[in-house]
Amino acid sequence: MASPNSYKLSCSIPGHEMDVRGLSAAVFPEGAFVSVSRDRTGRVWVPNSSPEIGFTEMHCMTGHQNFVSCVCVIAPSDTYPRGLIATGGNDHNICVFTLDQAQPLFTLKGHKNTVCTLSSGKFGTLLSGSWDTTAKVWLSEKCMMTLQGHTAAVWAVVILPEQGLMLSGSADKTIKLWKAGRCEKTFTGHEDCVRGLAVVSDLEFFSCSNDTTIRRWLVTGECVEVYHAHTNYIYSLAVFPDGQGFISTGEDRTLRIWRQGECQQTIRFPAQSVWCCCILPNGDIAVGASDGLIRVFTEVEERTASPDVLLAFEDELSKTTIDPKTGDLGDIKMEDLPGREHLDEPGNRDGQTRLIKEGQNVEAYQWSMAESRWMKIGDVVGGSNQQTSKKVNYEGKDFDFVFTIDINEGGPSMKLPYNVTDDPWLTAHNFLQKNDLSPMFLDQVANFIIENTKGHTLGAAPPSAADPFTGSGRYIPGAADNRTGFGADPFTGTGRYIPGTDTPAGALPAAADPFTGGGAYSSAASRQTSTNLYFPITDGVTFEQANATQIMAKLRELNVGAPEECKLSEEVLRSLEKLLVSVCDPQAAEQPSTEQISLLWKTSHWPEDIVFPILDIFRLAMRHPQVNKCLCGSDADGVELCNHLLSLMKPQGRPANQLLALRTLCNCFGGSHGRALLLAQREAVLSRAVDLCSVCNKNIHIALATLVLNYAGSLHGQTDLEAKAQCLSVASAALESVQDMEAVFRLLVALGTTVASDQTAQDLAKSLGVTSQIAKYATVTNPAKVGECCQLVLKELQ
Secondary structure, three states: OOOOOOOEEEEEEOOOOOOEEEEEEOOOOOOOEEEEEOOOOEEEEEEOOOOOOOEEEEEEEOOOOOOEEEEEEEOOOOOOOOOEEEEEEOOOOEEEEOOOOOOOOEEEOOOOOOEEEEEEOHHHEEEEEEOOOOEEEEEOOEEEEEEOOOOOOEEEEEEOOOOOEEEEEEOOOOEEEEEOOEEEEEEOOOOOOEEEEEEOOOOEEEEEEOOOEEEEEEOOOOEEEEEEOOOOOEEEEEEOOOOOEEEEEEOOOEEEEEEOOEEEEEEEOOOOOEEEEEEOOOOOEEEEEOOOOEEEEEOOHHHOOOHHHHHHHHHHHHOOEEOHHHOOOOOOOOOOOOOHHHHHOOOOOOOOEEEEEEOOEEEEEEEEOOOOEEEEEEEEOOOOOOOOOOOEEEOOEEEOEEEEEOOOOOOOOEEEEEOOOOOHHHHHHHHHHHOOOOHHHHHHHHHHHHHHOOOOOOOOOOOOOEOOOOOOEOOOOOOOOOOOOOOOOOOOOOOOOOOOOOOOOOOOOOOOOOOOOOOOOEEOOOOOOOOOOOOOOOOOEEOOOOOHHHHHHHHHHHHHOOOHHHOOOHHHHHHHHHHHHHHHOOOOOOOOOHHHHHHHHHHOOOOOOOOHHHHHHHHHHOOOHHHHHHHHOOHHHHHHHHHHHHHHOOOOOOHHHHHHHHHHHHHHOOOHHHHHHHHHOHHHHHHHHHHHHHOOOHHHHHHHHHHHHHHHHHHOOOOOHHHHHHHHHHHHHHHOOOOOHHHHHHHHHHHHHHHOOOHHHHHHHHHOOHHHHHHHHHHOOOOHHHHHHHHHHHHHOO
16 A cells, blocks of 8 residues: 555656756745756746646746756845746856746856856845856846855855855865855765755755765764665755755656655656756655656645556656666676566565566566555666667657667767667657757767667668758768869869868878878977877967968959959969968068068958958968967957957858868967967857857868867966866867867867866866766777877876
């Protein structure tokens, strides 16, 4: 018989299109709560008069440009009697909303990376935590102070009832107590990232961690109790109003209810990541998970779902697939499993798990103390991404396969369901759209499906050169097109000039770079002779290849068709040609003149559709010490230079201009003046550069990776954690999109250079999920340098 104090499903709430990452009980209307999601929205849910429906969406909030990570409610005030809602996102911003409009009332800017936690206090105070390693205190629309002291991402913050006391929990494994902006105490004990905090009283609080434990602390510093039950990362905590119990959720697919220091009830979910929870005013529990659903659980019989709904939930759970590698099964041994008779014996604690053999399959069961029976919680898939021929239920539907795809922003893997009757390319396309991933992954995901379904497809796969959506050959900007030959200009379709290269098709570059084995990359740095041949690289990496004849031929060709007011005289063309020759030939007797440099700067503002040959001259000239000093040496001139290049790099701009602007920035690092300028302009330059991750052009990705590498090299040995955090963040974001192995390699070198011999940077990289993100490259053998460099980076991050 069910215990009267056990929680059961009340309702499931669809609405969000992606993971639900944050929940908070609302002040108004009565009984309402707020949710936020990776789908970039926040939603307010109100109780419905019909218990079968449960909750209805009252309000949808938009305004973030990326995933929404967290939410909190700001208490009512005279100005806002219904309170405010604050949300934090991956766009580094905090948006503050009223219940009257979908767009933010105002936006708080100041964090340099993802805002992943929020807490509100008295008098409208707001506390935020970010991947940038800081917490910030806000009042109205102003940042009042920045709390600095953590050495890794701040995953959790909370304001204590006593005025002026605040807590922050970090991926550096510590919790800090702050008063008036000063760190008063540091709590140590957790063995991994601290992910959540919850207040018990003025004197006590809870913390949860990736180390699978929950700790109860006194504000004086003592840890008074450690709670064990979860078998994987714990993401969130919430305390019952009476302070006598609490709830927790985590990566082991569970919600756990704790009373009197014991886990009294475990509720499993048909979703891998149970991200967040909150306790509603009536005592019910709202939970958000990676399947995009919000589920509400209740102790009250009148609010419990109908028997049919409860049975459907249990059936969905029983059809879930469990990969033992995720840690969901704890330390249970897989060898010599018993048969179904093992379920005749009752369990001895709620949530206890048993595995049994059922024919050729392995099934997982969990003991429900409330129901006094074993409940099936899924099929164990033997540690493989590939499923058996048996149908697998995922989010309410049956599939032949459910794959695990490791493309995420530092979080758990994503699930990709597939039937053999489906088109692998269309499935891959839908998967990328659903998860807001770059379309550059299309072929990679589709080929993964084909390879791992062992050919179980209907009909022939589309030819590799065909676009699965249009049926025709797919054009990738910046890539050579074999149909038109290597001599075609990829930007105009005519001529033989390709910006940034002077190497004929098929020919070996005249001076192959010993570091990369190619000619597109050069560095003045001599390589180390130790076992690590790849990083740190501290000298500027530049793009030096040029064919002056081709560049000038293209410039003259475009000049003929240029608007009359923009046409260059023969005298100007000859001056630019002399400048080009002098900067390309180290032995040239004639040095660039002030007049030539001024002319180059002026003509670099040519119309954007024809300016790229001049930008290529600009790119080459920037390596010359005289040009570097002239254009970068003055603060005003340097800022103007950066602003001009950044304007050419806007995401909707022309790929040729984006590419050459990036390469020009890289070449600035070849001189001391350019390096100093770009370090001063780092935040603006990298913030714009990272926007080009989504551009489908491998040459742009290589240039972007090189820019990150140059910043990493310039910061190596320095203590500027904020700057290193941005480098790590941009490198991590780029790795989500790039496919070209040369770009991947340079990003790995950048990561290695950033974390080499720097424990703080290593901890920061680990807190951002870099280790799991790059692990897939450790086995790459073509080219071998990618796998070798990746292994060295992973070694640094151990």
